[in-house]
Amino acid sequence: MIQSPEVQAAKSRAATLSIASNTILIALKLAVGIMMQSVSVISEAVHSGLDLIAAIIAWFSIRESGKPADDEHRFGHGKIENVAGTIEAVLIFGAAFYIIWEAAHKLRAGAVEIESLGLGAAVMGVSAMANYLVSRHLLNVAIKTDSVALEADALHLRTDVYTSVGVLGGLVAIKLTGIAMLDPVIAIVVALMIIKAAWDLTKAAFFHVLDVKLPDDEESLIHDVMDLYRSRFIEYHKLRTRKSGHVRHIDMHLVVPKQMTVEEGHTLAHQITADIEKCLPHCHILVHIEPCPGGCDSCAIECPKRYVSSPAVP
Numbered sequence: 001m002i003q004s005p006e007v008q009a010a011k012s013r014a015a016t017l018s019i020a021s022n023t024i025l026i027a028l029k030l031a032v033g034i035m036m037q038s039v040s041v042i043s044e045a046v047h048s049g050l051d052l053i054a055a056i057i058a059w060f061s062i063r064e065s066g067k068p069a070d071d072e073h074r075f076g077h078g079k080i081e082n083v084a085g086t087i088e089a090v091l092i093f094g095a096a097f098y099i100i101w102e103a104a105h106k107l108r109a110g111a112v113e114i115e116s117l118g119l120g121a122a123v124m125g126v127s128a129m130a131n132y133l134v135s136r137h138l139l140n141v142a143i144k145t146d147s148v149a150l151e152a153d154a155l156h157l158r159t160d161v162y163t164s165v166g167v168l169g170g171l172v173a174i175k176l177t178g179i180a181m182l183d184p185v186i187a188i189v190v191a192l193m194i195i196k197a198a199w200d201l202t203k204a205a206f207f208h209v210l211d212v213k214l215p216d217d218e219e220s221l222i223h224d225v226m227d228l229y230r231s232r233f234i235e236y237h238k239l240r241t242r243k244s245g246h247v248r249h250i251d252m253h254l255v256v257p258k259q260m261t262v263e264e265g266h267t268l269a270h271q272i273t274a275d276i277e278k279c280l281p282h283c284h285i286l287v288h289i290e291p292c293p294g295g296c297d298s299c300a301i302e303c304p305k306r307y308v309s310s311p312a313v314p
Contacts, residue, residue: 007145008062014141015059018153021134022052025127032123039106041120043099043187044127044160044167047194050095051156054088058149065149065245075284078245085152085205092156092198099191103184121175124168131160146246146282152201159197163190214241214248214280221279222250225272232268233257234292250276251286258291265289 026048033041061084069075135157142150170186173179213219219241226236234255242249254272256265269287277283 010141011062011145011147011150012059014138014150015055015062015153018055018134018138018157019052019059021130021157022048022055025130026052028123029127032120036120038120038171039099039102039184039187041123041167041171043102043190044124044164046095046099047160047163047190048127050088050091051153051160053091054156055153057084057087058153060084061149062147075244075247075249078247079209081147081149081245082205082209084149085201086209088152088156089198089201089205092194092201096191096194096198099187099194103187103191106184106187107181118175121168121171124164124171128161128164128168131157131164135161148205148245152205155197155201155204159194163193166190166193211242214243214250218248218280222276225275225279228275229268229272238288246282248280248283250280250283251288253288253290255290255292260291 026045029041029045029048033039033045061080065078065080135154138150138154138157141147142154166189167186170182174182219239222239222241234257236252236254239252240250254265254269256268260268266289269289272287273283273285276285
């Protein structure tokens, strides 16, 4: 199921904005961090560098995931976004451990005096505000388009907001106390926050590669739709759900009365599919029709087999 060109364009513009924003912030943080000899500011530049790589990966994955299904990828290219999110998570883990290694080295060697604290604080403030605005825009577009890649990019930038504020607070503390050793300590705290964000991203992106089921609240919407039609079928079972990029794949077996015609069964399945799609956008739904195996001459309303919901996979 391919999203409209307008939706794809909106996703691409958001990813491009992220690339531009991160490029500018990297230059600012790196220049100021080297001038100040501050490992915490440089760690923020490294973090933004990873965010830039993540933004480029997101931009590429969005472009590729928008391609229609073909002979080699008959379920479409949606999982490219999940793979991209997983790669981003790995990169972020690597950056966090690098920051910890550098900070530990500074703690062993002894922190040097940090200069131009006011300039560093200003850069961190600008970074926090810019990343907040861009991440909010990315998250809004991600929610509207159900984009895993954009959501991952937004989470990266939102983490950058928190870490920038943390570094800003640390620089203020150094200014007030004169304790330069706070700088590598702050860098380690920043790295731990980055690791937490990377783990959250891993859960959001990688687990869908393993075809985990849809969230419970989304599956409950499917059951609610089935409740609306319970008088027209016997029961349903083998409900399976998964997500590939922005597309939700749903299939189930629907047991209908033996007397129901093929045309009636097809119409019922079509109505159920249409109602599920109203609740859950971007769905690919397959309903397998089965006749009731009972030996009844007629399918009475009182039949005990008429409606027994069986949502679990057998």
